[in-house]
Amino acid sequence: MELLTALYALCFLYFTYYIYNLVLQKRNQCCYMLAYECYKATEDRKLHTELCASIILRNKNLGLEEYRFLLQTIVNSGIGEDTYAPNNVILGKEECPDLIDSLSEMDDIFFDTLDNLFAKSGISPQEIDILVVNVSLLSAVPSLTARVINRYKMRSNIKAFNLSGMGCSASLIAIDLVQHLFKTHNNVFAIVVSTESLGANWYCGKEKSMMLSNCLFRSGGCSMLFTNNKALKQQAILRLKCMVRTHYGSNDEAFECCIQMEDENGYRGFRLTKKLVKSAAQSFIINLRVLGPKMLPLWEIMRYLVVSYRFRKFKSSSSQAAAAVPNLKTGAEHFCIHPGGKAVIDGVGKSLGLTDYDLEPARMTLHRFGNTSAGGLWYVLGYMEAKKRLKKGDRIIMISFGAGFKCNNCVWEVMKDMEDGNVWEDCIDNYPPDSLVNPFMEKYGWINDEHLSFIRMDDYRMFS
Secondary structure (H helix, E strand, O other): HHHHHHHHHHHHHHHHHHHHHHHHHOEEEEEEEEEEEEEEHHHHHEOOOHHHHHHOOOOOOOOOHHHHHHHHEEEEEEEEOOOOHHHHHHHHOOOOOHHHHHHHHHHHHHHHHHHHHHHHOOOOHHHEEEEEEOOOOOOOOOOOOOOOOOHHHHOOEEEEEEEEEOOHHHHHHHHHHHHHHHOOOOOHHHEEHHHHOHHOOOOOOOOHHHHHHHHHHHHOOEEEEEEHHHHHHHHHOEEEEEEEEEOOOOHHHHHHEEEEEEOOOOOOEEOOOOOHHHHHHHHHHHHHHHHHHOOHHHOOOOHHEEEEEHHHHHOOOHHHHHHHHHHHOOOOOEEOOOOHHHHHEEEHHHHOOOOOOHHHHHHHHHHHHHHHHHHHHHHHHHHHHHHHOOOOOEEEEEEEOOOOOOOEEEEEEOOOOOOHHHOOOOOOOOOOOOOOOOOHHHHHHHOOOOHHHHOOOOHHHHHO
């Protein structure tokens, strides 16, 4: 009887929520994406095996043990040979970067993606009403938003916001900010620019937990154009349906699992601990408790509640897995997972019961572009589009994690068939490749030979 009463109450709440959403949509709270442009660096900045090895060998603080750790990490990272590094790292200035190096890195990404965005959309910079730039590891004066405004001579009454320290999930935080501004500003255009400053934050020490960031993070970024003008609905490619942000920073383990710091020798970097995957899982569960009812059909919510109730009542081990999470595939056709690392992608896939097809966009993005921080989600979206997977009416769930610890997820509706090749155009036919194994082991596997432990790394060239 209690279960039946709960189901009736749930139906009533769901119907009330549905009517409430319809009212909100009529109050100009829609958020449409008109276009997006991802950044692709020049060919001379590609981190192929030999260049990557030469950069590693420049670090005189590393010994044989550290080299073996790096070899194992790179081989198992899921990252290929076509990712891009900051220019100052390519030029050997990673230990002593100048401010101009960081600003030049940002300018390249900002202006390349924005130039293409304005050209594709036909919207001029002077029409932009809201500008949000998110770069976690660089706070400049004047702000990075000011650099964009100055370059494009934008209007003096533009609403500009500069976000820093928000981590890999900053892109969705910026979009959430835009969505809230849309509630009080009618028929406006907004731009979000998401990237990361890597050149000045390349770690030059030997702490293993801090060396991981050099193996995972790569140059990249994205600029996006949004509007709440319903007259432009037919031009939109995506419509934001719902967004849920979860901050798990009150948990000490989660707060410290990915953090910028200095090691004992004063080298600054980004530490990634083994607690990251656990923190991501816990914050994800909290997020789904709120996101699930917003995106899932009523029958799936009812099914999940019944299964959960039976599990709690009978403590059935067979239904424990089913009670863990609802079936998100009933609320979304596509899964756009932040390509933060192989462990995170596989962990999300396992917890949600996703197939290799579902995880393919995130895995291929990690392989081709690496972890591009806040811009990574849009390379995953670009892969789906280049593969012609996105059809009108499809729903996409975006799943992102970031330092703090944060889990920010949202659901988009595809407004038209999407078939642009974007940054994947010249290589999409080669994906997925036959193997994702990095060729480092083939060339540098001799480092693991215990009989060669007496060799100094200065003698490396005799083996290359």
